Structure formats: C-alpha cells, structure tokens
Amino acid sequence: MELIIQLIFSFIFTACFGIIFNAPTKAIPYCGFVGAIGWIIYYMLIQINVTEVQASFIGAFVVAIVAQIFARRFKMPMIIFNVSGIIPLVPGGIAYNTMRNIVELDYTMGIQNGMRAFMISGAIAMGLVFAEVIIQLMMKFFKTGLTSMQSFARAKRRLK
Amino acid sequence: MNNEQQYELALDCLLLAGQLMMESGAETYRVEDTMLRMARSQNIEDAQSYVTPTGIILSLGKRQITKISSIPARITDLHKIAKVNSVSRKLSGQMITLEEAYEELKRIQKTNYFLPIHIQLLAASVASSCFLVLFNGYWSDMPAAFVAGGVGFAVVTITQEMTRVKFFSEFLAALVVGLIASLAVHFGLGIEMDKIIVGAVMPLVPGLIITNAVRDLMAGHFTAGIAKGAEAFLTAFAIGAGIAVIVAF
Known part of the structure; x- marks a missing residue:
C-alpha cells in the first residue's frame, strides 16, 4: 500500500516537473514514468538498508537507462526524459538542512550534511553518465545507431 | 544560387x-x-x-x-x-x-512553446505538495506547501520578467516561500516548517543545470562545465540565502 502511494505521488511529482521544464506535451506522462521508476527503486533500496549514496547511484542509473529507451522510441533527445526523472532523487532536504545548520552556527552538523548532499549529487551524476556509456558500449555490439556523445567524438576525430 | x-x-x-x-x-x-x-x-x-x-x-x-x-x-x-x-x-x-x-x-x-502560465503555476503547486508525501511529511501540511510552491514560482516568474536579474528573483522567491511557511506554522495551518519550505523551493532548484554541468565535464567541455556549475551554484546560493533570512529570525 505504502509502495503504491509512493509510486502514484512520484509519478505526479515528476510529471509536474515535466510541465515546469516545458517538455513536449506527449512526452510528459513518460517523464512521470521515468521519475516514478527511479524513485521506487531508490525507495525500496532504502527500505532494505542500502546507504543513500549507493541507492541514489542505482536510482539515477535506472533513470538514465529508461530515459534512453524512451528517447530512442520517440526520437527525442534523452535530456527531455532524464532531467525531470532525477528530480525526486535530488537531495533538496539535506541541502536545506545544511543551510539551516550553518545559519544556526552549528558548523559541525553543517559540514556533515553538506558532505552528504555533495556525495549524493555526485552519485546521481555518476549514475547518469555510467548508464549512458554502458548503453553506448552495448550499441557498439548491436550496431543499431550512435548516441550523441559517441558521434560527437567521432566527428571530432574525423576533422583531425 | x-x-x-x-x-x-x-x-x-x-x-x-x-x-x-x-x-x-x-x-x-x-x-x-x-x-x-x-x-x-x-x-x-x-x-x-x-x-x-x-x-x-x-x-x-x-x-x-x-x-x-x-x-x-x-x-x-x-x-x-x-x-x-x-x-x-x-x-x-x-x-x-x-x-x-x-x-x-x-x-x-x-514561437513560444511554453504552456499557459496558470498550468505551470498549478504544476509547481502540485509538485510542492507531492514532495511532502515522498519525504514522510504530514498530509495536513499539503495545503500550505501547495500555496507556498505556487506563490514562490509566481514570484520568480514575475520578478524575472521585471528585473532580468536571476539571482535577485530567486532570492526573493525563496524569501516569500519561507515567509508563507513560517506564517502557516505560526497560525496552526502546518506542522513541519522545514518540509513545507523544501517542497516549495523544489520548482526553483537548478536540476537541469547541475546535470548538464557534470555531463559537459565528462564529455571534455571543461569551459562549459565550469561555467554551468557556477550558474547552478549561484542559483543554489540565492535560494539558500533567501531561506536563511527566514530561518535566522
């Protein structure tokens, strides 16, 4: 029951961010879907006592893979799906606590929370990039097409 | 030709x-x-x-x-x-x-591809109140977060149109959000001020810029990555400063 509530609300949450970032109208439900999958995986990992940094990494990894699948399916840039997809994982609450601790002159807690926020956002970024690179490697085996990062590198090489 | x-x-x-x-x-x-x-x-x-x-x-x-x-x-x-x-x-x-x-x-x-402003406002409000559910907030705080999120987004949009200074409009929006949240708690309309504020500032968070900054760095575009990182840091700092004014008093 708890899981279903989380699923529904993370879907609405991410879809709303799709609207704020002005995603194409027909892509908005899929943005919500990407975010809901990423959040549910994060949520379940937290429930079984995985640390928040690792859970964020895996959540962002899944978000990027699902976003890549949708991007190929709809022939739209991947950025449309993964930007709103990672929003539920962004450590907004921890960043807020950092600010609050520093304003209240509790510097020790402030540094601790700041480090946590930094590690989580680093994990999210790494998850996104790793997923993209792994998909590129897979595509190399199947030869079905190039991702933009790969064709960019190839175009640069050809110029030399 | x-x-x-x-x-x-x-x-x-x-x-x-x-x-x-x-x-x-x-x-x-x-x-x-x-x-x-x-x-x-x-x-x-x-x-x-x-x-x-x-x-x-x-x-x-x-x-x-x-x-x-x-x-x-x-x-x-x-x-x-x-x-x-x-x-x-x-x-x-x-x-x-x-x-x-x-x-x-x-x-x-x-062409202007943006959806009408009232739909964007509604999206910001709904997103702010949904945030409370995801982060174990109280259900009774949702109306306060709904209002704070919508007003915050409206303030950032309007002041951005008027002043064209991004730092100032984000600072002002965070200030208003903090004010609404603390008033709601003061008058018994909300319970946890922290969660209301975090939910309501989420629509202002520079999520896209941070992601792009890291991806540009990884692709070898160091100039662009650092510049975007600076932009994201400035936005985050503006929001933090606006909230800090409220928390400090």
Whole structure:
C-alpha cells in the first residue's frame, strides 16, 4: 500500500516537473514514468538498508537507462526524459538542512550534511553518465545507431 | 544560387540552430554535435565550432567567413530542444533543403512553446505538495506547501520578467516561500516548517543545470562545465540565502 502511494505521488511529482521544464506535451506522462521508476527503486533500496549514496547511484542509473529507451522510441533527445526523472532523487532536504545548520552556527552538523548532499549529487551524476556509456558500449555490439556523445567524438576525430 | 551565398545560408542556419538549443538549455556537446552533423549533411567537411554557454563561434572552413553568436540568457525549454533536434534530423536525412530548414528554425525562434502560465503555476503547486508525501511529511501540511510552491514560482516568474536579474528573483522567491511557511506554522495551518519550505523551493532548484554541468565535464567541455556549475551554484546560493533570512529570525 505504502509502495503504491509512493509510486502514484512520484509519478505526479515528476510529471509536474515535466510541465515546469516545458517538455513536449506527449512526452510528459513518460517523464512521470521515468521519475516514478527511479524513485521506487531508490525507495525500496532504502527500505532494505542500502546507504543513500549507493541507492541514489542505482536510482539515477535506472533513470538514465529508461530515459534512453524512451528517447530512442520517440526520437527525442534523452535530456527531455532524464532531467525531470532525477528530480525526486535530488537531495533538496539535506541541502536545506545544511543551510539551516550553518545559519544556526552549528558548523559541525553543517559540514556533515553538506558532505552528504555533495556525495549524493555526485552519485546521481555518476549514475547518469555510467548508464549512458554502458548503453553506448552495448550499441557498439548491436550496431543499431550512435548516441550523441559517441558521434560527437567521432566527428571530432574525423576533422583531425 | 552561387556557392558563396549557399555557404552564407548554411552558416546562418547552423548558427541559429546552435543558438536556439543553447538558449533552451541543451548540453554543450549536443549543440556542437548537431551543428557538425548538419554541416556534414551539406557536404561541408571541415566545419569547426567552439561552443560555450555564453556564446558560439562557428566557421565552415579555412576559406569561409566565421560568425559569432552571443547567448545572453538561458532558460529551460525542452520543447524547443526537441523541435530543433527534429529539424536537424530531417536536414541530415536530406528530407528538407537548407532553405526550408532555415525558415523552420526562424519560425521556432519566434514561437513560444511554453504552456499557459496558470498550468505551470498549478504544476509547481502540485509538485510542492507531492514532495511532502515522498519525504514522510504530514498530509495536513499539503495545503500550505501547495500555496507556498505556487506563490514562490509566481514570484520568480514575475520578478524575472521585471528585473532580468536571476539571482535577485530567486532570492526573493525563496524569501516569500519561507515567509508563507513560517506564517502557516505560526497560525496552526502546518506542522513541519522545514518540509513545507523544501517542497516549495523544489520548482526553483537548478536540476537541469547541475546535470548538464557534470555531463559537459565528462564529455571534455571543461569551459562549459565550469561555467554551468557556477550558474547552478549561484542559483543554489540565492535560494539558500533567501531561506536563511527566514530561518535566522
């Protein structure tokens, strides 16, 4: 029951961010879907006592893979799906606590929370990039097409 | 049309495509990739570009002229990125000519793809209240977060129109959000001030810029990555400062 509530609300949450970032109208439900999958995986990992940094990494990894699948399916840039997809994982609450601790002159807690926020956002970024690179490697085996990062590198090489 | 004019048209077309994508918040390496891909489809093999978040330099080769396009402001507009992307796809697939592509890009530049402002406000409000459920907040705090999120987003949009100083509008929005949250708690309309504030500032958080900054760094675009990182840091600092004023009192 708890899981279903989380699923529904993370879907609405991410879809709303799709609207704020002005995603194409027909892509908005899929943005919500990407975010809901990423959040549910994060949520379940937290429930079984995985640390928040690792859970964020895996959540962002899944978000990027699902976003890549949708991007190929709809022939739209991947950025449309993964930007709103990672929003539920962004450590907004921890960043807020950092600010609050520093304003209240509790510097020790402030540094601790700041480090946590930094590690989580680093994990999210790494998850996104790793997923993209792994998909590129897979595509190399199947030869079905190039991702933009790969064709960019190839175009640069050809110029030399 | 002679060769010279053809090159000039290609240069204008490519530069416009790059400018539109960069203004809408695309990744730097994707902008460069799109421009080079379009150039190759027009049999221009030795095109060179240098893209930063604040300006684009594009040259079609050693003998051709070079043009610069400056980018004064960047917003998040995923719809426009998708539109420019589809034009570049069509041009690369030789489905449209260069003239048609240029006309279409000019039309995209003039069109406003944003949904009506009240729908955006509603989305910001709903997102703010949904945040409470995801982070174990109280259900009774949802109305306060709904109002605070909507008002915060409205303030940032209106002051951005009026002043054009991003730092100030974000600071003001965070201040208003903090004020509404603390008033709601004061009058018994909310329980946890912290969660209401965090939920309500989520629509202002520079999520896209942070993601793009890291991806640009990984693709080897260090100038762009650092510049975008600075922009994201400034936004985060503005929000933090606005909230800090409320928390301190």
